[in-house]
Amino acid sequence: MDRPPLFSSDLQAAYEHLHAASRAEPYPAWSIRRDRLRRLAALIRANETLLCQAISDDFGHRSAAETQVLDVVPSLEAIRHALRHGASWMRPRRASTSIWFWPARAQLLPQPLGLVGIIAPWNYPLYLAVGPLASAFAAGNRAMVKLSEFSPAFGAQFSRLVRAAFDPAELVIFTGGADEAAAFSSLPFDHLLFTGSTAVGKRVMAAASANLVPVTLELGGKSPAVLTPEFDVQLAADRIVYGKLVNAGQTCVAPDYVLLPRNALEAFATACERAARRLYPQGLRSPDYCSIIDMRHYSRLTALQAHAHAAGVKLHPLFAGTQHMDLQHRLAPVLFIDPPDDIALMQDEIFGPWLPLVPYDNVEQAITYINARPRPLALYWFDRDKRRIGQALRATHAGGVTVNDTLFHVAQDDLPFGGIGPSGMGQYHGRLGFETFTKLKPVLYQPRLAGTALVRPPYGKAFARLIAMMKR
Template identity: 50%
Template sequence: MQQTPPSPLVDRFEAQRQAFGRQPFPTLAERRDRLQRLAALLDRHEAALVQAISADFSGRSPHETRLAEAFVVRAGLRHALRHLKGWMRERRVPTQLHFLPGRNRLLPQPLGVVGVVAPWNYPLQLSLGPALAALAAGNRVLIKPSELTPAFSALLERAVAEAFAPDEMSVVTGDASVGQAFSHLPFDHLFFTGSTPVGRLVAQAAAANLTPVTLELGGKSPAIIDSSADLDEAAQRIAYGKLLNAGQTCVAPDYVLVPTGQGEALARRIARAAERMYPTLRDNPDYTAIVSPRHHARLRDMVAEAAGLGATIVQVNPAHESLEQGTRKIAPTLVLNPPAGARLMREEIFGPVLPILEVPSLDAAIAHVQQGDRPLALYWFGRDTAHRDRVLHETISGGVTVNDCLWHLGQEHQPFGGVGASGMGAYHGEWGFNTFSKLKPVFHQSRWAGTALFRPPYGATFERLLGLLQRLG
């Protein structure tokens, strides 16, 4: 049975829909003004937003929030403001010879009201990143942030209300039931970032209204260490990519595949890299806590199960601190050769726990990736270009960074999105603008059009012309 959204939520949605009806094609100046107001909002409230996110996490690195969230949103805003005029322009499209002198054009048109369902792990970036793309495309935007970040969500709601009319952009807060009702609204496009299981439910809810969706999900993103890799370099970069936000990143390396005999050597190097970045853990503001007691318990249970199944567990705790009471921090944990049936090899980890698996060959590494769901990200380390190209061509993932982790996500000139179980659709830069637009094909007919020759009554002239067109093809 379809859930009926609560009346205040419906009222907010209907106000935006009516406002869009009154102004279905905002001008360049109007769109730029909205983006500039969003940039000013971020400037005005950044410090408070960073503090609110840290409070929600019970300890989130402010430097990581500023880099991975505020900076990324600002980069997207600058890029959109710089390129928006070109994105909005009616686009020339080639016209086949037999339709000349008519001409083809593509008109990027706003869709209407866009819904954004944001997760808890990067609540600022994943609320405002999709929103800025939707605003650039000329839409109205309704945002539902996660209930796991209540301090951030309340502040974002107030900040957006200061900068935007409710029928331009608005934030609705509430628990999971509000999120479910939100996804049942007949949006013109629904953008969801979160887990694959919840993404399936969101897609089902949207399908009832034939609402198109963009799903940014996750999965088990592998890092492949080639036999030609520099282990020291790979270890340092994997350690950073894994431990940013304590592993609570959709594109964090979820596990590592390393040539047989190199697992322990790689683990030692990753441990040393982690120790250099985080010489202490408990009171270190650079090292982020786990967002909730439930997620904390889930990670501990995963590690305990792997240990019980015979995997080697290496905890990186340089100061030998107790993390048992009064904190939700978990020490960086390396798990060597866990069995395939372990939970941490079946589920997305989303924490500072990194399995390291030894594989006998490149063929085995590729086969391991191919047999699972298609991941959101893949990382390859090495210098052998033939091996690199085999991995690029024989595996399918949302995106790839070669000889590092994470950084393909920050490219405004590249699309970001998943494939299969890791998502559908893409955004960032022009791809975000196009996602939230209808690229409407328009054919301009000439007064000198020859198409009248194809009207009835049919006869020899029709046959000669059709034959000519088929030969010109």
């Protein structure tokens, strides 16, 4: 019988084994790194159907097509990008040398950190494990990955496949609940990357700090979409609704609320309804509409709705008929019209198919609204005025921006992914992901004859003249 994923009793032993292996091979050749990346890609390609089914089982229902476009393809593209560029990323880089130290020369040597820990969430369990893993492998590291306890079917399947494809001195997968996650984040990794909620991110960072482990935190927050007055309302609705409803809103960069002109509220709500029904013509029973991950999150979301309704907020359902039902814990999308700031819906990241519409009277007011809140992981700006777009980009802070669409800046391997403050710390993807898991070691090469002899004691007139020149 196949052995289950690693238990907590295995955690320390697995760490020590991988740590020792990383120290025994501090600078793996590109051929070794390339082989690990290729095996990771082959694992995904050969087992795509199994992985899609496991993810659907964890959600209650998620269409294979959605998993392909949101998990499989981005994972393979991250690996492909690393394979295409990794050999050049790892080459020593020339650095300039101060004129006072000529003829010495300087360079930066990209060196693997060693052993990387990755904590992946349940909402995109494949991509948010494989994406950082591709960067870590390209950089020459070994890795331990902690998968979410809320995706047990995927965790069991992926763990089994990794054990068949990788030596335990290269990569191990770890599962388990909160206690195991706490133990994992307390290990003295050379770097720890966590993707998840801000609240849990604080605990992960606190645990890592005991060992001075550098962390990358990919969190979330309330990412706004801004519709400017002249933009096509239906086009904006089509793109915002897609970004909100894919994966039933369980996306860290999903638009969390929409800022829009006050006189466009009704037209935009109607346009959102049209967009939702085009995407999911059978409503909750549409085979492409995703379930909420479990009843705990389902209950949390219905409580947010009930609280908003009790506060007098107008609700605008986007599907005809029943607004929610226990159909594999699916929730139909709802717009919340002009909700007050002090209700729960507007305080924390929604992470579901609810979309508040917040009216403004001028664009400057919308920018002020965004800047008065914690810096978001994403900003979506819908505008045709290039000058105003530039002003908005300079006036606001966000982890990443897509102009005139949603989500897709995350899919660009040459754009870093990461938040600011409550929405995250650090970044990865592409070359910047490689550098996150790399120490750019500075090296100075000094020749036999060096000018530094002139600044050694005993200090005399020649030293004084040199120092005078250096201080000019």
